[in-house]
Amino acid sequence: MTERVTVTGPRRRRPRARRQAVAAEIDAQTQLGEVYMRALLRAQLRLGLTVAGVVFGLVALVPLAFTFAPRLTDLELLGVPLPWVVLGGAVYPVLITAAWFYVRHAERIERDFAEMVGRR
Amino acid sequence: MTANSSAGMAAVIVTAIATILIGMYGVRAVRTTGDFYVASRTVTPWWNASAIGGEYLSAASFLGIAGLVLAYGTDMLWFPVGYTAGYLMLLVLVAAPLRRSGAYTLPDFAEARLESTVVRLTSSVLVVAIGWLYLLPQFQAAGLTLRTVTGAPAWVGPVVVAAVVLVSVLGGGMRSITFVQAFQYWLKLTALALPVVFILLAWQSDGRPELATPEEPAFTDRTAVEITTDVTIDVTDPVTVRADGTIDGEPIDDELTLTSGEHDITAGSVLTFPAGAQIPHASQLTPMSGEHWALPMRSGGDHPLYSTYSLILALFFGTMGLPHVLVRFYTNPDGRAARRTTLTVLALLSLFYVLPPLYGALGRLYTPELLLTGRTDAVVLILPGELVDGAAGQALTALITAGAFAAFLSTSSGLTVSVAGVLSQDLLGRRVRNPVTGFRLGAGLALLIPVGLALSSPTLSIADVVGLAFAVAASSFCPLLVLGIWWRRLTWPGAVAGLITGGGAATAAVTTTIVLGPQDGWLGALLAQPAAWSMPMTFTVMIVVSLLTQRHVAPGVDRTMVRLHTPENLDLDRGDWDPEDRWRHP
Incomplete structure (x- = not known):
């Protein structure tokens, strides 16, 4: 007969206490609470600016490329000129992918923040 | 109708x-x-x-x-x-x-x-x-x-x-x-x-004609164009058309040579262009050759x-x-x-x-x-x-x-x-x-x-x-x-x-x-x-x-930032500003 073991969860109390503490710090607008808030803002802003910057940068290259490398505009894909391929179709999947990437990562940042503060 | x-x-x-x-x-x-x-x-x-x-x-x-x-x-x-x-x-x-x-x-x-x-x-x-x-x-x-x-x-x-x-x-x-x-x-x-x-x-059934021929756009066939709003057109190459209506303020129902320059065409006129004629553009449009287009x-x-x-x-x-x-x-x-x-x-x-x-x-x-x-x-x-x-x-x-x-x-x-x-x-x-x-x-x-x-x-x-x-x-x-x-x-x-x-x-x-x-x-x-x-x-x-x-700086800005950026499922103080108040207490 196997020996009976009582399974306990001794670590449960401490994190909850810590979580409540973080929420309280934010509510009370203490310096510590502000540190948490600023970290959240900075993470979200960095993500947003990165995605915006990369997409805007890529798109902004297109007029430059067409102006200074006019030979690009002579290329064709299945009979459609390259500028039409890029602006009439190819750009859209890029936008959607960037949006999907952003949503995924923004939600992850919020999950991490929620872990720290504790759910309702 | x-x-x-x-x-x-x-x-x-x-x-x-x-x-x-x-x-x-x-x-x-x-x-x-x-x-x-x-x-x-x-x-x-x-x-x-x-x-x-x-x-x-x-x-x-x-x-x-x-x-x-x-x-x-x-x-x-x-x-x-x-x-x-x-x-x-x-x-x-x-x-x-x-x-x-x-x-x-x-x-x-x-x-x-x-x-x-x-x-x-x-x-x-x-x-x-x-x-x-x-x-x-x-x-x-x-x-x-x-x-x-x-x-x-x-x-x-x-x-x-x-x-x-x-x-x-x-x-x-x-x-x-x-x-x-x-x-x-x-x-x-x-x-x-x-x-x-x-x-x-x-x-496709038309034989997939080229969308942009290098020249400026032209009428492929003899084409009658009905003008439904007054328009000023800019003619570059003189062209002889059959005109029925009012051109440059003159009523006309005859052959007419449109000289280079602007012409006013009154609503209700019909212009018939010969095949191959270059299309004069309305004056607010800038003509583009097909190549540039x-x-x-x-x-x-x-x-x-x-x-x-x-x-x-x-x-x-x-x-x-x-x-x-x-x-x-x-x-x-x-x-x-x-x-x-x-x-x-x-x-x-x-x-x-x-x-x-x-x-x-x-x-x-x-x-x-x-x-x-x-x-x-x-x-x-x-x-x-x-x-x-x-x-x-x-x-x-x-x-x-x-x-x-x-x-x-x-x-x-x-x-x-x-x-x-x-x-x-x-x-x-x-x-x-x-x-x-x-x-x-x-x-x-x-x-x-x-x-x-x-x-x-x-x-x-x-x-x-x-x-x-x-x-x-x-x-x-x-x-x-x-x-x-x-x-x-x-x-x-x-x-x-x-x-x-x-x-x-x-x-x-x-x-x-x-x-x-x-x-x-x-x-x-x-x-x-x-x-x-x-x-x-x-x-x-x-x-x-x-x-x-x-x-x-707004006194409640820190509270507002909590409201703007934290997920709603967190139990945090988000301030008391509530835009829905005005619906509840009109």
């Missing part, structure tokens, strides 16, 4: 009646704003995204893009790209915080974040300006459509659309009915997608690189500042849903915006006479009837007409509600005691001014005017939202100074272009596409003035 025009008329009437009926049904289904508030919690991102798409796809998207592509080619593809990318910028910079702010209108947001009624009032004036600028081309497009499809005089369209919008807005508020707007998206998508299949098949960076006037970048900036950063866009975000249950909805919106818009350029490109081949009549914006309406014969062609034309009307109605309802709300709350507020009377008065005013402008102002390309509205939004509300959401040190004097200088300068530039027409040289480029200088100007003024007035 021909069979074609009665089918078109029927489509217009059905769309109008359906809109009014649904508006009335909406009154019964949504009795209080509270109901709307509760209902909004049950709308899934999918329906919400369709609704946002439905409201966003305006006359500029449905008709304007194809018209611009027909006339100016590749460079005009930036319009659909920018309209779509605007939602990406909105997503990554403001979507979730904007929803979490709980603001219903842009002035609401400004007041909640900066805790000042001055900034609220300034925002209100700008909302009205942008709203009117955006409504104007909707009404012009309505006039164009009714005239093209049914032959009605040009004033009928704006008046009909304004009347239907007024009835439905006063009757129940289109805003409360997510499903109507959602349905409008799918109607618009079908109305463009189905005819495109037939058009492409017709092109097919290439990028050829149509931006004297400074194509500047104009292209300025347009990209305006479209990318203007979307978030449009008055009717924010209202729709409110129907998302929370910030996370707002993000997911925006992602879906991007996909839906991408699906739609692939289509209009096809109409423009094939229109240059099959309906080049629009370059002469100057009504290139009508290409979407005309092309299916031109390429598909008989009853099928009529049915497709009726479908497209219904789609176009859905575009005018949904966008103008959304804008009218936003502008009327702001007019009645913030600008008429103290003078009219009863809020319902105030809203009605606001709705009337919101429609009256742009309809008046649409009837009196020179015909500008639809997508161009909408582009101008984007430029003003990008130079005013984009900086306000981005700085307000991410920068605690923004103060109300800074925000007001930025809105007035940048927003005001963009509005002035845009108004000059509309009133005086396009100007030459650098000045013309700077006035026609102001975003590249006015948007950085607003950002700079807002930042500098804020730094100089740090004692005016």
Whole structure:
């Protein structure tokens, strides 16, 4: 007969206490609470600016490329000129992918923040 | 009345009646704003995204893009790209915080974040300006459509659309009915997608002729062109035509040689051109050879690189500042849903915006006479009837007409509600005691001014005017939202100074272009596409003035930041500002 073991969860109390503490710090607008808030803002802003910057940068290259490398505009894909391929179709999947990437990562940042503060 | 025009008329009437009926049904289904508030919690991102798409796809998207592509080619593809990318910028910079702010209108947001009624009032004036600028081309497009499809005089369209919008807005508020707007998206998508299949098949069976021959566009066969609006045409090569009507003020019914230079042609005239004749362009259009048409960076006037970048900036950063866009975000249950909805919106818009350029490109081949009549914006309406014969062609034309009307109605309802709300709350507020009377008065005013402008102002390309509205939004509300959401040190004097200088300068530039027409040289480029200088100007003024007035930082800014940025499922103190208060205690 196997020996009976009582399974306990001794670590449960401490994190909850810590979580409540973080929420309280934010509510009370203490310096510590502000540190948490600023970290959240900075993470979200960095993500947003990165995605915006990369997409805007890529798109902004297109007029430059067409102006200074006019030979690009002579290329064709299945009979459609390259500028039409890029602006009439190819750009859209890029936008959607960037949006999907952003949503995924923004939600992850919020999950991490929620872990720290504790759910309702 | 021909069979074609009665089918078109029927489509217009059905769309109008359906809109009014649904508006009335909406009154019964949504009795209080509270109901709307509760209902909004049950709308899934999918329906919400369709609704946002439905409201966003305006006359500029449905008709304007194809018209611009027909006339100016590749460079005009930036319009659909920018309209779509605007939602990406909105997503990554403001979507979730904007929803979490709980603001219903842009002035609401400004007041909640900066805790000042001055900034609220300034925002209100700008909302009205942008709203009117955006409504104007909707009404012009309505006039164009009714005239093209049914032959009605040009004033009928704006008046009909304004009347239907007024009835439905006063009757129940289109805003409360997510499903109507959602349905409008799918109607618009079908109305463009189905005819495109037939058009492409017709092109295929025609032996897939080259879309852009290197020369300037010419009539392939002997072609009779009926002029339905007075037009001034610019003849480059003298051409002998058979003319019946009034040319340069002289009645004529004979052979006539049009000499080089401008000629006035009165409505009702018919010009028959011989095969191979070069097509004289309406004087407001700049002729382009097929070679240039097919290439990028050829149509931006004297400074194509500047104009292209300025347009990209305006479209990318203007979307978030449009008055009717924010209202729709409110129907998302929370910030996370707002993000997911925006992602879906991007996909839906991408699906739609692939289509209009096809109409423009094939229109240059099959309906080049629009370059002469100057009504290139009508290409979407005309092309299916031109390429598909008989009853099928009529049915497709009726479908497209219904789609176009859905575009005018949904966008103008959304804008009218936003502008009327702001007019009645913030600008008429103290003078009219009863809020319902105030809203009605606001709705009337919101429609009256742009309809008046649409009837009196020179015909500008639809997508161009909408582009101008984007430029003003990008130079005013984009900086306000981005700085307000991410920068605690923004103060109300800074925000007001930025809105007035940048927003005001963009509005002035845009108004000059509309009133005086396009100007030459650098000045013309700077006035026609102001975003590249006015948007950085607003950002700079807002930042500098804020730094100089740090004692005016909103006292509750830290609490507001918690509200804007933390997920709703966290139990945190978000302050007591609640925009829904006003619905609960009217």
